[in-house]
Amino acid sequence: MRIKGKNFDGEGGEEEEQKLVVGYALTLKKKKSFLQPEFERLACKKGILFVAIDVNLPLSDQGPFDIILHKLLGKEWGDIVEDYRQTHPEVTVIDPPYAIQHLHNRQSMLQDVVDLNLSDFHGRVGVPKQMVIMKDPLSIPDEVAKAGLKLPLVAKPLVVDGSAKSHELFLACDWSSLSELEPPLVLQEFVNHDGILFKIYIVGDAIKVVRRFSLSNVNQCQLAKVPGIFPFPRVSSAAASADDADLDPRVAELPPRPLLERLSKELRHRLGLRLFNIDMIREHGTRDIFYVIDINYFPGYGKMPDYEVIFTDFLLTFKKKKYRAISCED
Numbered sequence: 001m002r003i004k005g006k007n008f009d010g011e012g013g014e015e016e017e018q019k020l021v022v023g024y025a026l027t028l029k030k031k032k033s034f035l036q037p038e039f040e041r042l043a044c045k046k047g048i049l050f051v052a053i054d055v056n057l058p059l060s061d062q063g064p065f066d067i068i069l070h071k072l073l074g075k076e077w078g079d080i081v082e083d084y085r086q087t088h089p090e091v092t093v094i095d096p097p098y099a100i101q102h103l104h105n106r107q108s109m110l111q112d113v114v115d116l117n118l119s120d121f122h123g124r125v126g127v128p129k130q131m132v133i134m135k136d137p138l139s140i141p142d143e144v145a146k147a148g149l150k151l152p153l154v155a156k157p158l159v160v161d162g163s164a165k166s167h168e169l170f171l172a173c174d175w176s177s178l179s180e181l182e183p184p185l186v187l188q189e190f191v192n193h194d195g196i197l198f199k200i201y202i203v204g205d206a207i208k209v210v211r212r213f214s215l216s217n218v219n220q221c222q223l224a225k226v227p228g229i230f231p232f233p234r235v236s237s238a239a240a241s242a243d244d245a246d247l248d249p250r251v252a253e254l255p256p257r258p259l260l261e262r263l264s265k266e267l268r269h270r271l272g273l274r275l276f277n278i279d280m281i282r283e284h285g286t287r288d289i290f291y292v293i294d295i296n297y298f299p300g301y302g303k304m305p306d307y308e309v310i311f312t313d314f315l316l317t318f319k320k321k322k323y324r325a326i327s328c329e330d
């Protein structure tokens with residue numbers, strides 16, 4: 001007998017609380033950073049139960065789930081999730097593998113920002129001039145010159161597959177060194193941005209923006225003095241936030257809220273994704289010229305302030321009238 005969201009067994013009057021069951025398929029690293037004890041506790045209090053998916057067992061034999069969250073490498077896993085999505089329309093799979101795939105290529109990931117053409121809405125949002133090099137490193141200087149790109153350039157592996165190598169970036173400061181780079185890659189003009197980057201986290205309809213430290217400006221004089229290609233560290237994914245740093249207010253000023261809302265909403269729809277973040281920089285010497293340089297699927301939400309509450313609220317929007325006899329201790 002079901003009464004007002006409770007399930008009674010009819011005999012001893014035992015109550016079974018309704019649970020929202022969230023199956024997750026995440027790497028160990030991601031599980032550790034995302035499923036922090038405080039988050040799990042809060043979610044549990046709100047009736048959300050996280051269940052680990054065993055990737056060695058058929059997905060359909062597990063559950064039942066209300067929601068599936070996933071971020072694992074490889075096409076094989078993507079195919080399994082896509083197949084499950086097709087055959088289990090009653091389960092909310094966050095997000096569709098084909099939509100996530102779009103962010104695995106550094107060229108296609110920024111295409112929607114270009115198409116969006118946000119040129120006069122509380123500021124301008126574009127992407128740095130960039131080109132793709134598929135092969136033949138020796139031809140890079142010529143190709144770059146033909147495309148009209150200016151030095152310095154940021155060289156990024158074309159494919160982002162979650163591996164450490166796909167995050168190995170280089171700053172290329174002179175023409176001849178360009179041939180030392182390893183295609184396939186994206187070459188992107190380096191945009192001076194006073195060393196500060198805005199990470200815009202999206203969780204469904206929610207938006208949270210934080211400041212992170214980034215690369216310092218590079219001037220033409222420095223360029224002439226230091227020819228070559230230089231690897232650079234993953235400065236902006238460090239946990240250290242620049243939110244409390246003593247910054248020039250013109251540099252620290254967050255991008256206008258209406259612009260962030262419009263950009264996030266558009267990208268959510270165009271990408272067909274609910275969980276991602278956008279790396280955005282403000283061009284040095286301007287107040288409202290912004291560039292999107294990177295978009296990441298299911299980023300490090302553990303570093304997002306208030307992520308526990310924001311994520312719990314997001315999951316609760318999928319709450320369905322289902323009653324299950326699973327307790328948080330199971």
Ligand SMILES: Nc1ncnc2c1ncn2[C@@H]1O[C@H](COP(=O)(O)OP(=O)(O)OP(=O)(O)O)[C@@H](O)[C@H]1O
Pocket residue numbers: 128154156166167168169188189190191192193197213214215234235236237279281293294296
């Ligand atoms: N076009 C650019 N102009 C200036 N700085 C840039 C540019 N592209 C990248 N950077 C700097 O390099 C960092 C890494 O670049 P990017 O975010 O594209 O790499 P990633 O490996 O995808 O990083 P993430 O860890 O966020 O996934 C940026 O956070 C920023 O500090």
Ligand SMILES: O=P(O)(O)O[C@H]1[C@H](OP(=O)(O)O)[C@@H](OP(=O)(O)O)[C@@H](O)[C@@H](O)[C@@H]1OP(=O)(O)O
Pocket residue numbers: 027029030033071160161162163236237238277296297298299300301303
């Ligand atoms: O390492 P963290 O948990 O912080 O998350 C990072 C995440 O790594 P993980 O998914 O393996 O955890 C990265 O994913 P891949 O591109 O390598 O797939 C990428 O999204 C980064 O941008 C995230 O850092 P953030 O941009 O949010 O600071």
Ligand SMILES: [Mg+2]
Pocket residue numbers: 236279294295
């Ligand atoms: Mg980035």
Ligand SMILES: [Mg+2]
Pocket residue numbers: 160294295296
């Ligand atoms: Mg990235």
